[in-house]
Amino acid sequence: xxxxxxxxxxxxxxxxxxxxxxxxxxxxxxxxxxxxxxxxxxxxxxxxxxxxxxxxxxxxxxxxxxxxxxxxxxxxxxxxxxxxxxxxxxxxxxxxxxxxxxxxxxxxxxxxxx
Amino acid sequence: xxxxxxxxxxxxxxxxxxxxxxxxxxxxxxxxxxxxxxxxxxxxxxxxxxxxxxxxxxxxxxxxxxxxxxxxxxxxxxxxxxxxxxxxxxxxxxxxxxxxxxxxxxxxxxxxx
Numbered sequence: 001x002x003x004x005x006x007x008x009x010x011x012x013x014x015x016x017x018x019x020x021x022x023x024x025x026x027x028x029x030x031x032x033x034x035x036x037x038x039x040x041x042x043x044x045x046x047x048x049x050x051x052x053x054x055x056x057x058x059x060x061x062x063x064x065x066x067x068x069x070x071x072x073x074x075x076x077x078x079x080x081x082x083x084x085x086x087x088x089x090x091x092x093x094x095x096x097x098x099x100x101x102x103x104x105x106x107x108x109x110x111x112x113x114x
Numbered sequence: 115x116x117x118x119x120x121x122x123x124x125x126x127x128x129x130x131x132x133x134x135x136x137x138x139x140x141x142x143x144x145x146x147x148x149x150x151x152x153x154x155x156x157x158x159x160x161x162x163x164x165x166x167x168x169x170x171x172x173x174x175x176x177x178x179x180x181x182x183x184x185x186x187x188x189x190x191x192x193x194x195x196x197x198x199x200x201x202x203x204x205x206x207x208x209x210x211x212x213x214x215x216x217x218x219x220x221x222x223x224x225x226x227x
Binding site for chain 1: 118120154155156157159162172204206212215216218220221
């Protein structure tokens with residue numbers, strides 16, 4: 001079956017530091033990949049997505065590249081801000097089943113200190 | 115503005131009681147989903163529906179029930195058979211078709227009295 005493995009948290013960084021959150025996946029088909037962000041007490045918001053190999057998703061300074069050869073979709077940001085503190089979820093949607101179901105990683109809690 | 119509305123934000127359940135969580139969307143999305151979120155875990159799918167009057171069990175459907183009588187609405191009932199209902203419940207919807215992201219509501223936190 002499909003699975004997503006995320007970097008264990010929590011992650012604490014100083015403001016303006018470089019961020020990487022690792023995500024690897026296992027899928028039977030050709031998945032689309034997503035990063036979602038969850039702020040305290042809220043639902044999930046789509047941060048970025050990539051739908052095929054070598055695609056790069058980007059939004060709000062965050063980037064992730066779909067690497068089929070390493071089955072990875074690592075999230076990066078060059079200079080984090082306090083407002084980036086949240087929980088980040090990597091997810092995949094298996095194209096074999098359209099968009100019926102997403103498989104999520106366990107989430108990585110990120111805290112940015114001033 | 116279009117979006118997904120979940121209510122209530124907080125809900126308390128007594129032993130042996132059924133409770134219903136509301137989810138309404140005005141995005142004209144065909145598909146709707148219910149997830150459960152527990153601390154330190156990812157989201158787990160309870161039920162999903164791709165069209166009105168049709169729905170499928172997800173990975174953890176036991177102790178839950180749903181209905182989809184209208185496109186806009188997908189209520190979730192947590193029955194007394196669900197022995198560990200304390201969790202954060204998230205509703206989502208999706209336009210349908212390939213590569214479409216899911217849009218989430220702000221969640222309902224359910225606790226046991």
